[in-house]
Amino acid sequence: xxxxxxxxxxxxxxxxxxxxxxxxxxxxxxxxxxxxxxxxxxxxxxxxxxxxxxxxxxxxxxxxxxxxxxxxxxxxxxxxxxxxxxxxxxxxxxxxxxxxxxxxxxxxxxxxxxxxxxxxxxxxxxxxxxxxxxxxxxxxxxxxxxxxxxxxxxxxxxxxxxxxxxxxxxxxxxxxxxxxxxxxxxxxxxxxxxxxxxxxxxxxxxxxxxxxxxxxxxxxxxxxxx
Ligand SMILES: Nc1ncnc2c1ncn2[C@@H]1O[C@H](COP(=O)(O)OP(=O)(O)OP(=O)(O)O)[C@@H](O)[C@H]1O
Ligand SMILES: [Mg+2]
Numbered sequence: 001x002x003x004x005x006x007x008x009x010x011x012x013x014x015x016x017x018x019x020x021x022x023x024x025x026x027x028x029x030x031x032x033x034x035x036x037x038x039x040x041x042x043x044x045x046x047x048x049x050x051x052x053x054x055x056x057x058x059x060x061x062x063x064x065x066x067x068x069x070x071x072x073x074x075x076x077x078x079x080x081x082x083x084x085x086x087x088x089x090x091x092x093x094x095x096x097x098x099x100x101x102x103x104x105x106x107x108x109x110x111x112x113x114x115x116x117x118x119x120x121x122x123x124x125x126x127x128x129x130x131x132x133x134x135x136x137x138x139x140x141x142x143x144x145x146x147x148x149x150x151x152x153x154x155x156x157x158x159x160x161x162x163x164x165x166x167x168x169x170x171x172x173x174x175x176x177x178x179x180x181x182x183x184x185x186x187x188x189x190x191x192x193x194x195x196x197x198x199x200x201x202x203x204x205x206x207x208x209x210x211x212x213x214x215x216x217x218x219x220x221x222x223x224x225x226x
Contacts, residue, residue, distance in 0.1 A: 003129065006089035007210055010100040012176060013138035014169055016149030017192045018199060022138065023096045025200040026207065030094055035211070038088045040080070041098035048079035066112035070122060073104055077126040086130055094211070101127060102135060102179050102187075110175040131186070134210055136203060137176050138192035142169030145192075 009026075011019040020041075027037045044053040052072050055061050061069050077100075088095050101123050109119040143166060180187040188206050192199060 004086070004089040005092040007094045007134075007207075008085065008089055008097070008130065008132045009094065009207060009210075010097045010102070010132040010135045011138065012099060012102045012106075012135055013140070013192060014142055014145045014172055014176075016145035016147065016152070017138035017140055018148075018196065019098050019138055021196060022136075022199060022203050023098055025196070026203050027096055029200075029204055030207075036091070036093045038084070038093045038095045039098075040084055040095065042080060042100055042103065043073055043076045045080040045085075045097070046083040048083070049076035052076035052079075066108055066114055067118070070104065070108040070112065070114055070119065073108065074122040074126040077101075077104075078128075081127055081130050089130070097132075100132060100135070102137070102176065105179060106172045106175040110171060133186070134207065135183075135187045136206065137180050137187055137189045138199070139173065139177065139189050140192040142166050142173055145169070 011023055013019055023039055027039050030037045042049070043056050044050040052075060056069060056072055056076070061072055085095055085097065104123065105119060108114050109116060146166065146169060177189065180189045190199060190202055190206075
């Protein structure tokens with residue numbers, strides 16, 4: 001049970017899966033329906049976390065090893081949670097976050113070969129009970145996602161994570177699907193190989209029913225009484 005009146009939704013999946021696209025579309029739709037929506041992203045989302053994002057994505061921390069990277073991600077996440085996400089949820093907003101704990105589990109945990117206990121301990125400290133109410137895992141073959149991401153940034157150099165082998169990207173896809181299987185209450189897998197519109201409709205159909213349950217004020221009994 002959430003400890004706040006807001007709704008916390010995270011978007012996960014590999015590079016080019018369509019997370020940013022779908023967040024933008026869902027945010028527009030929810031705002032048009034009159035909801036208070038906050039869009040944010042990881043790594044980053046708050047000034048402290050954005051500073052760390054730069055270090056992580058440039059690859060500057062890579063030479064210090066995956067433990068160092070994982071701890072930097074956790075430091076950034078804690079700043080983001082305490083400065084941005086928790087206050088928004090406490091004010092009753094719908095928070096849409098581009099990547100969150102599952103990215104750490106998949107990127108640092110699975111393909112970085114870090115022990116699960118270490119990752120989970122870091123997560124506990126980083127999020128301090130701010131667990132997503134719903135996580136949408138946008139699923140598609142690594143090749144398709146990377147192709148999309150490369151077309152999008154034809155002239156930009158690939159970042160630290162995009163440079164890795166296709167096989168690594170496929171392992172991450174499997175890891176996301178395992179998380180979804182282990183936590184079916186929180187996670188929903190969305191087939192991201194389809195047209196943007198079709199995906200957007202499914203995403204909305206998953207999230208919309210969660211809104212009232214998340215604590216948005218319902219009419220009181222007395223108001224309803226005849
Ligand atoms: N369903 C879709 N079909 C085809 N192309 C798409 C679809 N969704 C998004 N795209 C395009 O693919 C590219 C990547 O999409 P987007 O940036 O939303 O992915 P992402 O998951 O946020 O990627 P990253 O992890 O790199 O941030 C963009 O150019 C976008 O316009
Ligand atoms: Mg994106």
